[in-house]
Amino acid sequence: xxxxxxxxxxxxxxxxxxxxxxxxxxxxxxxxxxxxxxxxxxxxxxxxxxxxxxxxxxxxxxxxxxxxxxxxxxxxxxxxxxxxxxxxxxxxxxxxxxxxxxxxxxxxxxxxxxxxxxxxxxxxxxxxxxxxxxxxxxxxxxxxxxxxxxxxxxxxxxxxxxxxxxxxxxxxxxxxxxxxxxxxxxxxxxxxxxxxxxxxxxxxxxxxxxxxxxxxxxxxxxxxxxxxxxxxxxxxxxxxxxxxxxxxxxxxxxxxxxxxxxxxxxxxxxxxxxxxxxxxxxxxxxxxxxxxxxxxxxxxxxxxxxxxxxxxxxxxxxxxxxxxxxxxxxxxxxxxxxxxxxxxxxxxxxxxxxxxxxxxxxxxxxxxxxxxxxxxxxxxxxxxxxxxxxxxxxxxxxxxxxxxxxxxxxxxxxxxxxxxxxxx
Amino acid sequence: xxxxxxxxxxxxxxxxxxxxxxxxxxxxxxxxxxxxxxxxxxxxxxxxxxxxxxxxxxxxxxxxxxxxxxxxxxxxxxxxxxxxxxxxxxxxxxxxxxxxxxxxxxxxxxxxxxxxxxxxxxxxxxxxxxxxxxxxxxxxxxxxxxxxxxxxxxxxxxxxxxxxxxxxxxxxxxxxxxxxxxxxxxxxxxxxxxxxxxxxxxxxxxxxxxxxxxxxxxxxxxxxxxxxxxxxxxxxxxxxxxxxxxxxxxxxxxxxxxxxxxxxxxxxxxxxxxxxxxxxxxxxxxxxxxxxxxxxxxxxxxxxxxxxxxxxxxxxxxxxxxxxxxxxxxxxxxxxxxxxxxxxxxxxxxxxxxxxxxxxxxxxxxxxxxxxxxxxxxxxxxxxxxxxxxxxxxxxxxxxxxxxxxxxxxxxxxxxxxxxxxxx
Numbered sequence: 136x137x138x139x140x141x142x143x144x145x146x147x148x149x150x151x152x153x154x155x156x157x158x159x160x161x162x163x164x165x166x167x168x169x170x171x172x173x174x175x176x177x178x179x180x181x182x183x184x185x186x187x188x189x190x191x192x193x194x195x196x197x198x199x200x201x202x203x204x205x206x207x208x209x210x211x212x213x214x215x216x217x218x219x220x221x222x223x224x225x226x227x228x229x230x231x232x233x234x235x236x237x238x239x240x241x242x243x244x245x246x247x248x249x250x251x252x253x254x255x256x257x258x259x260x261x262x263x264x265x266x267x268x269x270x271x272x273x274x275x276x277x278x279x280x281x282x283x284x285x286x287x288x289x290x291x292x293x294x295x296x297x298x299x300x301x302x303x304x305x306x307x308x309x310x311x312x313x314x315x316x317x318x319x320x321x322x323x324x325x326x327x328x329x330x331x332x333x334x335x336x337x338x339x340x341x342x343x344x345x346x347x348x349x350x351x352x353x354x355x356x357x358x359x360x361x362x363x364x365x366x367x368x369x370x371x372x373x374x375x376x377x378x379x380x381x382x383x384x385x386x387x388x389x390x391x392x393x394x395x396x397x398x399x400x401x402x403x404x405x406x407x408x409x410x411x412x413x414x415x416x417x418x419x420x421x422x423x424x425x426x427x428x429x430x431x432x433x434x435x436x437x438x439x440x441x442x443x444x445x446x447x448x449x450x451x452x453x454x455x456x457x458x459x460x461x462x463x464x465x466x467x468x469x470x471x472x473x474x475x476x477x478x479x480x481x482x483x484x485x486x487x488x489x490x491x492x493x494x495x496x497x498x499x500x501x502x503x504x505x506x507x508x509x510x511x512x513x514x515x516x517x518x519x520x521x522x523x524x525x526x527x528x529x530x531x532x533x534x535x536x537x538x539x540x541x542x543x544x545x546x547x548x549x550x551x552x553x554x555x556x557x558x559x
Numbered sequence: 560x561x562x563x564x565x566x567x568x569x570x571x572x573x574x575x576x577x578x579x580x581x582x583x584x585x586x587x588x589x590x591x592x593x594x595x596x597x598x599x600x601x602x603x604x605x606x607x608x609x610x611x612x613x614x615x616x617x618x619x620x621x622x623x624x625x626x627x628x629x630x631x632x633x634x635x636x637x638x639x640x641x642x643x644x645x646x647x648x649x650x651x652x653x654x655x656x657x658x659x660x661x662x663x664x665x666x667x668x669x670x671x672x673x674x675x676x677x678x679x680x681x682x683x684x685x686x687x688x689x690x691x692x693x694x695x696x697x698x699x700x701x702x703x704x705x706x707x708x709x710x711x712x713x714x715x716x717x718x719x720x721x722x723x724x725x726x727x728x729x730x731x732x733x734x735x736x737x738x739x740x741x742x743x744x745x746x747x748x749x750x751x752x753x754x755x756x757x758x759x760x761x762x763x764x765x766x767x768x769x770x771x772x773x774x775x776x777x778x779x780x781x782x783x784x785x786x787x788x789x790x791x792x793x794x795x796x797x798x799x800x801x802x803x804x805x806x807x808x809x810x811x812x813x814x815x816x817x818x819x820x821x822x823x824x825x826x827x828x829x830x831x832x833x834x835x836x837x838x839x840x841x842x843x844x845x846x847x848x849x850x851x852x853x854x855x856x857x858x859x860x861x862x863x864x865x866x867x868x869x870x871x872x873x874x875x876x877x878x879x880x881x882x883x884x885x886x887x888x889x890x891x892x893x894x895x896x897x898x899x900x901x902x903x904x905x906x907x908x909x910x911x912x913x914x915x916x917x918x919x920x921x922x923x924x925x926x927x928x929x930x931x932x933x934x935x936x937x938x939x940x941x942x943x944x945x946x947x948x949x950x951x952x953x954x955x956x957x958x959x960x961x962x963x964x965x966x967x968x969x970x971x972x973x974x975x976x977x978x979x980x981x982x983x
Contacts, residue, residue, distance in 0.1 A: 154736075155732050155735055155736075183737075184737030184738075185737070187737055187738070211731070212728050212731050212732060213728075213731035213732045213734060213735035214735035214736075215735070216735075217735050217736075217737045218735055218736060218737065219736065219737045219738035220736070220738050221738050296958055296959075299958075299959055300864055300959055300960055301858045301862065303959055303960065303962070304636050304637075304858060304861035304862055304863060304864070304960070305856075305857045305858060305861055307635070307636050307637035307861060307962060308579050308636060308637045308857050308860065308861040309857075310637060310972075311579055311637035311638035311639070311640075311641050311642055312578075312579075312638075312641075312642060312643065312644070313607075313608030313609070313611055313641045313642065313643045313975065313976070314608075314611070314643035314644050314645050319857065321856075337957075337958065337959060338959065375976050409833070409836065412833065412836075427856065427857060428854065428856055429854060429855065429856025429857050429858050430852065430853060430854040430856065431853065431855075431858070432729075432745075432851065432852055432853025432854065433729045433732050433733075433743065433851060433853050434725045434728060434729060434853050434855070436732065437728035437729055437731060437732040438725065438728055439728060440724055440728070440865055441864055441865070443958065520957065520958065523957075523958035523959070524957070524958045525958070526955055531950055533761075533944065533947075533948070534720055534723075534761065534867065534944065534947035534948045534949070535720075535723055535724055535727055535761060535762065535947070536724055536727065536728070538727070538728075538731060548734075551737065552737070552799050
């Protein structure tokens with residue numbers, strides 16, 4: 136029993152927030168398996184569908200789930216508890232604490248990105264204000280890798296592994312077509328952040344600077360049509376094909392997305408209209424060269440069949456460390472991954488005040504972007520390469536990956552979202 | 560030594576044609592390994608970049624390649640020999656036969672789809688006409704599965720495995736988001752053929768007819784905007800999300816693509832403008848519901864990291880059987896896969912006159928399409944399910960799949976496509 140593990144007792148609540156990553160459930164598995172080791176933790180609850188379940192008291196009893204299911208979480212994509220993008224309002228705090236008190240929740244773990252860490256911080260502060268003893272620990276998660284302080288965020292390594300794998304496979308296809316110049320464009324996620332597109336650089340064979348993807352465009356740098364066309368032409372002067380990786384959120388020098396659909400999504404965010412299509416249009420109209428596009432979309436954050444073992448392990452450990460921190464008396468902190476060395480790659484786990492990460496953004500370092508906008512810094516390569524090591528073994532059944540579904544989540548879904556007859 | 564293996568001796572030429580599949584190189588491995596067993600075959604050549612290498616005499620000496628490389632072909636995407644979409648003209652026949660005679664090629668294997676089988680047939684007929692002894696065997700290959708006579712084509716099983724895997728993963732992500740109705744659209748290949756989109760039905764859990772993908776649209780059936788919107792609404796009456804799989808080539812009742820870019824590709828084909836975007840637009844404009852799109856693009860035919868072991872094995876066997884057929888005295892035939900039974904799944908390999916497949920198209924059977932346009936026929940499920948069984952083990956190095964590159968292809972590439980300085 137560690138420090139602070141004396142008389143403090145109560146139930147634990149864990150919630151998943153925002154968009155899923157392929158390893159967010161590995162974190163959940165770490166939380167559940169570690170929580171059961173601590174006698175000061177009574178029930179182990181999961182909030183169904185994030186904030187929705189937190190405010191409505193829709194809890195999943197995670198101790199009821201089978202060993203098979205908890206183990207299966209380590210390779211299952213999606214948010215197994217359910218998630219939401221609901222906006223948290225200050226007025227929610229009162230009802231939230233009524234629910235927490237009602238269920239005697241004394242440990243609260245919130246798995247999410249910088250927006251969620253902001254909410255965790257508000258919850259921590261409010262508990263202290265009203266004198267409700269709650270130990271709140273944030274657990275990092277985001278494919279975008281834009282969380283402050285932590286060396287990297289669980290979820291990022293896997294999306295980069297998938298994107299780089301796909302980029303290499305597409306490059307091989309591009310290379311084998313010998314009849315015309317070809318521009319191949321792969322659009323990846325990142326409305327504001329180029330971390331994912333930058334990671335496609337891993338598709339290049341080590342030690343070969345001139346290799347696919349030849350050009351990489353990220354939101355952090357203004358996109359100029361004529362510069363892009365000139366760069367493509369330069370690549371095609373010495374190579375038959377040009378592979379381009381582009382973030383969905385690239386913007387022109389005026390700061391506007393290069394193409395939008397003119398539609399707002401339910402969060403009021405502009406629906407992007409296809410960065411890849413914009414580039415395709417430029418190439419075909421101005422250079423009269425065939426261009427083809429691939430938009431990996433949601434598959435990037437759900438392709439568990441091609442996920443990083445290291446990422447999964449680190450995500451699991453973040454869950455474990457969050458439980459230990461809470462049991463040890465910590466609150467108002469987020470677990471961080473601290474890189475101790477690159478070769479061999481060694482990490483430790485730390486804690487940082489939620490204030491230091493809440494709502495903050497870690498930008499892609501300008502020093503890692505070269506003149507032309509391609510990401511070729513060896514420093515970035517050294518940073519990102521360890522994160523994709525190892526392959527998670529996903530069981531297949533009937534030719535398709537077999538993923539698990541929490542029994543409690545099925546029941547919560549029926550309760551929360553019951554619609555017409557389920558059978559017919 | 561089989562029938563016909565008497566005094567007939569000469570060199571063998573194999574060529575890959577059209578777009579790659581993830582198992583086209585497995586066929587090549589089968590050809591090379593089997594060819595080396597037959598004393599009546601002298602050199603084993605591969606044509607660099609398909610027709611281009613055939614007409615230019617750019618041959619790769621496949622016996623020179625290492626065992627490591629030939630074995631690696633069994634999991635390497637792209638066309639390892641190089642391919643092209645060049646149009647074959649009758650006037651090419653004379654120069655082709657000059658090259659064949661010059662290199663004493665007496666066995667010619669052409670790996671491709673229905674267009675390539677047409678060319679193979681022309682070559683066979685011309686050889687007979689001019690009295691040049693050449694044994695021409697077609698080897699089936701197409702992700703589209705639209706080759707006539709053969710039960711299915713190598714390449715199809717793997718693309719369907721990848722598409723169904725991705726569809727299931729996206730569905731899990733969709734399901735875990737609990738804050739709004741959601742329509743998720745996955746666009747897959749198929750300009751004229753719905754075989755690939757139909758295969759996404761494998762993502763449904765067996766025995767659950769109402770499961771993602773909920774709606775499937777294929778080019779064989781006219782796409783009507785209002786019917787689509789009504790179907791989406793019907794799904795959303797009982798489910799929070801609706802997953803749609805759609806072929807890139809869906810057409811309106813007038814037979815026009817639902818959306819085009821207005822640009823022609825180098826083959827003069829209309830560049831498609833995004834079937835998924837069309838559906839997204841309809842949903843967001845008319846139903847005011849968030850829709851998100853994934854366009855798997857070239858990754859479908861290059862995702863060797865998620866390929867079907869059965870497909871790979873059958874592709875290999877098709878290469879083996881093609882060599883045996885040629886050595887056995889056959890010509891003007893294509894290797895076919897003959898399904899002997901579904902459970903257990905058993906196939907044999909046959910031969911069919913090239914005339915019977917040349918330029919012909921195997922349409923998706925109307926009987927397998929239900930009223931609403933969704934593909935739910937159990938007969939189709941029984942047909943397609945065996946094709947995705949087993950997972951090819953792809954070696955990873957540094958977190959990324961490790962694929963091979965023929966040494967001869969590297970040299971041919973330098974020769975055929977030399978551009979600016981390769982180094983800088």
